[in-house]
Amino acid sequence: MNEANRTRPESVAAIERATGREWSAWVALFEAQGAPTLQHPAIAKIARAALTDDLGNPDWWAQAIAIAYEQQAGMRVPGQSSTGTFRVSASRTLPTDRDAAIEAWSAAHGSLPEHLGHAVSSPRTSRTEKRSFRRFDLEGAGRVEVSATPKGDKTTLAVSHDGLADGDRIEEWRAHWKSLLAAL
Template identity: 60%
Template sequence: MTKKSAAAGNETRGTSIAGIERATGRDWASWMAYFDANNARELAHPEIAKLALAATPEDMQSRHWWAQGVAIAFEQQVGLRVPGQSSTGTFRVSATRTLSLDRDAAVASWVAAHGERTEHLGHAAGVPRPSRTDKRTFWRLPLEGAGKVEVAAVAKDADRSILTVSQDGIPDQEQIEAWRAHWKALLVEL
């Protein structure tokens, strides 16, 4: 994890804090005190997430997911990472669009419109890999020097699906908005 200076802290999204407090039944000041009492500022993300999991209510729904969110919010608050940054130090961006297609057709629509592109924002596109699970349909490809892209569709209801383009491994924060605009523009074309 790339550690930021303490002055870079306090970048946690305010909506994240309110949601965490509601879901866990614990106010943010209490979470901060808990992490500080356990020297979490000196730990890597997996250990911080384990601390968060240990302090979440055992009967809460999506407990592991919330523990990850609490750990990330803490890391952002104290400057261990900034919003959009992964625990490896790279950045992530995503864009979403609801389409009046089933999930397989939504991904097929993406592939028909953009699957033959050899580059994205000057980065060579690698060989795509389609896949499917019971809940999602995927189309993934690496981008030379810019991480990897995942196009995923999940059914929203019987007639619509949500198509999300996610990119992991963006090397620096300054590129996030350019990538977000790129993926949004391609989604609009569908």
């Protein structure tokens, strides 16, 4: 792998297992189609065209493969979005339904005025057919979405934090979100 490569080894192994294609073959495919000069959507389209429909969730895999390639090529680093900002996430499975999981988060952490020195603003909850949400903005540190997704008789509660200006504090933010999830 080249000097710019920041692809997580576990990502490469998962892609190879799921697709049955060696990572070097994916890299060759992307480079043959000029991927180093393309934006993320075009790279994801190349990946999707190379996947079969019988692969579970091929659109998700296409995104994952494109991101891994962009990391390989030095176009982004782990945690960085295609827009250049950074994101971090953490999750926990709870033995409850999705609405109760969001209520538990809100009761335990919804009144916190700040997170790691960044003021909370615009807290809101919403619900779709598949998930329940608690969202809020962090002054100078992006947006946070707490989502509750049913998994049988349990719920996965996930915190997704988008819009960080750089990757310097990703692990600090991850530890923060994990500690709040662990407190539930």
